[in-house]
Amino acid sequence: MRKSTGIPVLDDMLRGGLEDGSTTVLYHTPFINGALFAYHICHHRLKSGDSVIYFTNTKRIFTIMEDAERFGWDMREYREIGRLSFIDAYTPFMGLSGEGRYAVSDPTNPEEITSVLARALEEHESGSLLVIDSLSTALDQCGVEVLDKLEDWGRLVTLYDASLLCVFADWGYESQIRMRIEDFFENMIELTSIERNVIIGDIFTVRKVEGEVVESKRVPFKLMRPGGVRIYIPKILVTGPFHAGKTSVVHALSTRAVSVDRESTTVALDFGHVEFEGFYADLFGTTGQQRFDPILEQLGGEAIAVILVVDSTKPETFPRAIEMLRKARAYGLPCIVFANKQDLPNALSPEEVRAKLGFGEEVPVVGTVATTGEGVREGLRILLNTIFGG
Amino acid sequence: MMEGKLTLRDMLKKVLMDLNATGEVYASAIVSRNGLLMACEMPSDIDSRTFAAMTATMVGAAETAFSELKKGVAERVIVEGREAKIIAMGAGKKALLVTMSDPRANLGLILLEMEKASEKIRKLLGR
Structure with a gap:
């Protein structure tokens, strides 16, 4: 079943949205806040009645909640009723104890990450959205071995009818890394900036849908407060x-x-x-x-x-x-x-x-x-x- | 892993921040001559895009009025109000630099700083 991202035009480009069991990467240049796209999609899915599991290794949980709220997405209620769960891989990295419902005690260990993801998926109803924010940070912390785990993560979401959404900031990795990312994910959404003549702005485009490389439109967007992603x-x-x-x-x-x-x-x-x-x-x-x-x-x-x-x-x-x-x-x-x-x-x-x-x-x-x-x-x-x- | 690369937008923003930091100017923007906002450093209560469109209109009208007089090109537009002063000048062929300042601010100094900034913008935009 395809589920809307809540972002206009993007759903059409993805042929209706994100399918259960599918894997998607949100590939962005470092100067664009790719996570906000993920928040937008999360909030939309929560509002539509789905569960969201949010893995973070880049921010503390309250920062995410506050950032989202500034864009008009109040997610506290969903967290209280247990439809939004966090996997904290950020505070443990700083030597503190984890703050979410789940925590990864050693965020540099891809094995542990994988087993926590599996447990979280097991404990949520099927059809949920699993967000990894971010895969690039995991790559920095764990090394390329974490990419070997992508296959396992893909199998897990297939098993639990969930969909996987990985945020990936391209800080200038070697081309093999980009190729592996492009190869693995079935859907690829790319966020970049354009500087054409006097138009200076951000665009999103879809590079891959259902495993198929596509040429899509480049859609200009702005992040509005409140409102989130607006074409x-x-x-x-x-x-x-x-x-x-x-x-x-x-x-x-x-x-x-x-x-x-x-x-x-x-x-x-x-x-x-x-x-x-x-x-x-x-x-x-x-x-x-x-x-x-x-x-x-x-x-x-x-x-x-x-x-x-x-x-x-x-x-x-x-x-x-x-x-x-x-x-x-x-x-x-x-x-x-x-x-x-x-x-x-x-x-x-x-x-x-x-x-x-x-x-x-x-x-x-x-x-x-x-x-x-x-x-x-x-x-x-x-x-x-x-x-x-x- | 981070490339120390700034985008054009960041660079334009930096020029504006430096300009605002001179102390004479409290808000500034780079606007295309056809009214699109390219970069701005403004208090959040100002609708920067409306401001951009109106500034470009103002400069366009001034330039047309001026050229009808056959007295060469208009260098800048200065609007003086009781609570603020707006100054707009060209920054290369495609862009305008606009600032807002206190009505009592030193005009000569502002113009000097704006000339410097507009030259930087012209070079950054590559034209």
Whole structure:
């Protein structure tokens, strides 16, 4: 049975989530907090009724609980009812006694680690999630012998219908180590940073699913407090002719928006944060009047996608809409047309709007009434699907 | 085992931290000219991404206004308020450096420190 990770898009990339009996590595560069991905998945699984066994050799248990809480995941209750158990391999390493329900007295001994994992799995109901945070630290402490144990761990999770999730920070290990990791795990999620042009951010991608090497999308994300892993789109451009309703669209979609406007006309920019079904995006709404085109040209750059807003009652403004797309250098980006003002009596239907714009079937057109919010969320959903779906 | 390698983001952050440490500036950010936040060192109550987008808009508008006058390029934008002073200047072709400081802070000193920082940023961004 596949179980959701709680992280949007990732589930689709993993063909539905993590399967019982499967092994997954969360492979990340040291500058990204890979463990937070694991917390997100843990909390989601706990919330869905599963048990989680969390092996830590990098932090004290209360630090994990506090870190998770800062992201909005309160896991105390689950710990009290015994659905969340810790295996402490951290404090024993410092010469103190273990603090969790289970402890590894000698964290440099892969044999002992394996036997504690086995005991913990035995004492939890089947279908639980076993997190190793982190495999790279275990590798540092035990040496490569710990990788020889991976086969045993894989057998254990098969036996108990659990799923194994190992956090692995790549501190610059030899290539054989990376190859062994890639070979062993059935699923591989990779977290890296991108520095492309002016986009500086973190992305996740899936390198392997069910033992099969795959080419997947690179999905930008941010860690939000609260909220955890959110797919993050730094710029969606909202453009269109004068008085088409762009500002209303930005405000209808945003949880928080600011506008620079004078007498109901935007003179500089509408800017809004959108939180939507696990996605997080920033909207840049441009001004429609021709005399502000230099600003449109400047602010249009680096958009990931475009919402083109047109007034469905004014087909004579459509050529201007096309011109704006071109000026914003947004032609060819994933795009959706909001055929706005559908509440007005002489509004063209979305299909008529498409035809008049000269767009093909590949550009979705939705009818909207931005002032009441009708259709705008549906439109955003379609746009996000175009960017990340299928 | 740790490679002593900083990411570009860490480097940009360090430039900003050094700038803030000069004492004249209490918040700073590097923003792309098209409004995306690249790095910031700001108090958490400021919405840094909105600030970034608006700063880029402000500079873009100022530059356009200025070039319409045919008087060359705008070097910087300074906004003086009763409670703060915002200064934005170019940092290479693609980026802007923005700072916020006390209205009574020494402008000359801030500009000097910002020039130095913006030169570093230009080199770090490789353009």
